[in-house]
Amino acid sequence: MFDLIIKNATLPDGRTGVDIACQNGVITAVEAGITAEAAEVVNASGYLVSPPFVDPHFHMDATLSLGTPRMNVSGTLLEGIALWGELKPVQSVDDIIQRALRYCDLAVSMGLGAIRSHVDTCDDELKGVDALLEVREQVKDYIDLQLVAFPQDGVLRDPTAMANTLRALDMGVDVVGGIPHFERTMADGANSVRQLCEIAADRGLMVDMHCDESDDPHSRHIETLAYETQRLGLQGRVAGSHLTSMHSMDNYYVSKLIPLMVEAGVYAIPNPLINIMLQGRHDTYPKRRGQTRVRELRDAGITVGFGSDCVMDPWYSMGTADMLDVAFMGLHVGQLSSREDMAWCFDAVTQNSANIMGLEGYGIAKGCAANLVLLQARDKIEAIRLRADRLAVIRKGKVIARKQLSVSNLSLPGRPESLDPADYAPKSPT
Structure with missing residues (x-):
């Protein structure tokens, strides 16, 4: 008995009519017609079953703090940073823990199984670090939480940031x-990259830098990050997040x-929702989109994963922990409109981001962790188009979140009595 x-x-690779058997937290079979008994059977009814969504860039120490101590009136990145500086002294460790746990509840309901969160190290008390280390422990059975030591105010610009x-x-x-x-000079920025990469090399750690989150085409620290990655042998362990200045470079x-x-084997993590909201603020018209050159990076062979960055915090007043919203925005802003492009956008919030985070046992194959999401959609593209409901979220072979099938009841003469949005795509789109 399983x-x-x-x-x-239906699987993300297009296979249909597939059964998935799970035992002791691991996928033990992926094939048609499994007849064995199980403690629980979930009928997918032809809907899409995916590995969990992965968010490779988030700020959990700030999430759900919207309006405390005030709102970001201008909506700009710099006012958000200033507002965060006002919030840090007045929040407690418990405040951060409770907000983060509430966010993790929401994340689970939306099928998120792994999150990489940056945590500010420019607070001498390191309240955010204390809080998120505790949260990481509390949620470890249902979310893989990876933490990034993030000197928000600049590791050289802030006098205690390096020590912190x-x-x-x-x-x-x-x-x-x-x-x-965010360092005072370009030279300081390049020096910060060098010093931080050396620390990572010495400690055997990964690197993930907010890099060139600016409209300034002369902000080129990703070049330094790639160089230091090669110099120090960090290939496959380094990500550049945002990279928005690339949209303005020649x-x-x-x-x-x-x-x-x-x-250099550097990964790229655009954050479509936030990039399109915060960038181009100095433009009148034409107004720049803000998102980095996703298509060009992908086509060159760089692993690109979409992050959500923020949910209801000093920088972004919206968000629902829905990585399909993130993929939806990335698709539109990047004009990724072919069938292949759109399907790839689903990969950007699943497999690609899992690769960036170095997650082990991720996927749908024998021997992978039994972490899965049942979506009310028939394929990857339809999942993004519909921002499909998560009918079941499975962790280690157990259902940890459920949602009823979303069906509208109609009262129209001569028309169907009910409508499932997943059944309204063309049968053979071209």
Whole structure:
């Protein structure tokens, strides 16, 4: 007897009529017509079963703090940073823990199974670090929470940031972060990248830097990050987050930059919802989109994963922990409109982001962790188009969240009595 069998699933690779058997927290079979008994059987009814969603860029220490101590009136990145500086002294460790746990509840309901959260290390008390280390422990059975030591005010610009960042890493934070474009000079920004990458190399850690979150085409710290990655042998362990200045760079420079990133094995993490909201604020018209060159990065062979960045905090007053919203925005802003492009956007919030975070046992195959999401959609593209409901969220072979099938009842003469939105796509789209 298995712990769980999912019957008649459609998989992200297009296979249909597949059963998935789970035992002791692991997928033990993926095939048609499994006849064994199970403690629980979930009938997928032909809907899409996916590995869990993965958010490779988030700020859990700030989430759900909207309006405290005030609202961001201008809606800009810089006012958000200033507002965060006002919030840090007045919040407690318990405040952060309770907000983060509430967010994790929401995240589970939306099928999120892994989150990489940056945590500010420019607070001498390291309240956010204390809080999120506690949260990481509390949610470990249902969310893989990876923490980045993030000196929000600049590791060189802030006088105690470097010492605090090292303390945070000593306390058990997983990844080295940075924000070179927020240093006082370009030289300081490049120096911060060098020093932080050296720390990561010495400690055997991954790196994830807020890099060039700016409209300034001369903000080119991703070049330094790629160089230091190669110099220190950090290939496959380094991500550049945001990279928004690339949308304003001239094509000739980018034609040099992207191959350098490819050689270095650097990952890219755009954050479509936030990038489109915060960038281009100094423009009148034409107004820049804000999102980095997703298509060009992807086509060059760089692993690109979409992050959500913020939910109801000093920088972004919206958000629902829905990575399909993130993919939906990334698709539109990047004009990723072919069938292949749209399907890839689903990968950008699942497999690609799992690769960036280095998650083990991720996927739908024998031997993978039995972490799955049943979506009210027939394929990956339809999941994004519908922002499909999560009918079941499964962790270690147990259902931890459920939602009723969303069907509208109609009273129209001569028309169907009910409507399932998942059944309204063309049968053979071209």
